[in-house]
Amino acid sequence: MAETRVRQRLTREERYAQLIEIAWQIIRQEGTEALTLGHLAECAGVTKPVVYDHFTSRSGLLAALYREYDLRQNRKMDEALSKTAAELEARAAVIASAYIECVLLQGREMPSLLAALAGTPELEKIRREYAVDFTEKCRTLFAPFCEKPLRDAALWAMLGSAEGLSWAAVQGAISEAQAKAELQRVIIAMAHDIDALIA
Numbered sequence: 001m002a003e004t005r006v007r008q009r010l011t012r013e014e015r016y017a018q019l020i021e022i023a024w025q026i027i028r029q030e031g032t033e034a035l036t037l038g039h040l041a042e043c044a045g046v047t048k049p050v051v052y053d054h055f056t057s058r059s060g061l062l063a064a065l066y067r068e069y070d071l072r073q074n075r076k077m078d079e080a081l082s083k084t085a086a087e088l089e090a091r092a093a094v095i096a097s098a099y100i101e102c103v104l105l106q107g108r109e110m111p112s113l114l115a116a117l118a119g120t121p122e123l124e125k126i127r128r129e130y131a132v133d134f135t136e137k138c139r140t141l142f143a144p145f146c147e148k149p150l151r152d153a154a155l156w157a158m159l160g161s162a163e164g165l166s167w168a169a170v171q172g173a174i175s176e177a178q179a180k181a182e183l184q185r186v187i188i189a190m191a192h193d194i195d196a197l198i199a
Contacts (some may be wrong), residue, residue, distance in 0.1 A: 095141070
């Protein structure tokens with residue numbers, strides 16, 4: 001990562017983006033355990049106080065990476081949805097594809113990031129916020145195709161399916177295409193309130 005050691009005068013926002021990018025590089029190349037604020041500062045060519053000013057702690061840095069991943073996933077979904085017909089099957093396909101692709105893009109980095117954050121207040125707060133945002137986004141998207149209001153339990157079951165299928169695809173237990181197709185099926189079943197959702 002020698003190319004990242006050159007000092008640059010960046011705005012606060014640019015420096016934050018640079019640190020996030022380099023943090024992902026460290027995880028990808030050296031593993032999550034190698035990601036410390038000191039090592040990040042060294043790789044970014046800045047002093048430790050600069051990194052601490054942005055993240056305050058290692059848990060704060062890991063939480064920031066999770067948020068960045070979540071924002072990227074939402075942007076990908078929103079962009080694809082803006083080009084999609086207002087039809088159940090089409091919207092379900094977009095949500096399924098965007099979710100699976102975003103997880104696969106991050107590969108094995110996300111599971112190790114989540115493992116490093118496990119049990120921290122930061123992770124619980126972020127995952128709760130993400131889950132609520134995602135399920136409410138799906139409620140809004142699919143409500144027009146439902147004969148009755150979507151059940152909260154069905155939305156949470158769909159999220160659990162998305163997480164499980166993504167993990168299986170990352171592990172190679174199923175293909176990307178299988179994960180997308182199955183998640184689309186689950187979403188459509190949820191919208192139709194099919195009792196056989198998990199059959």
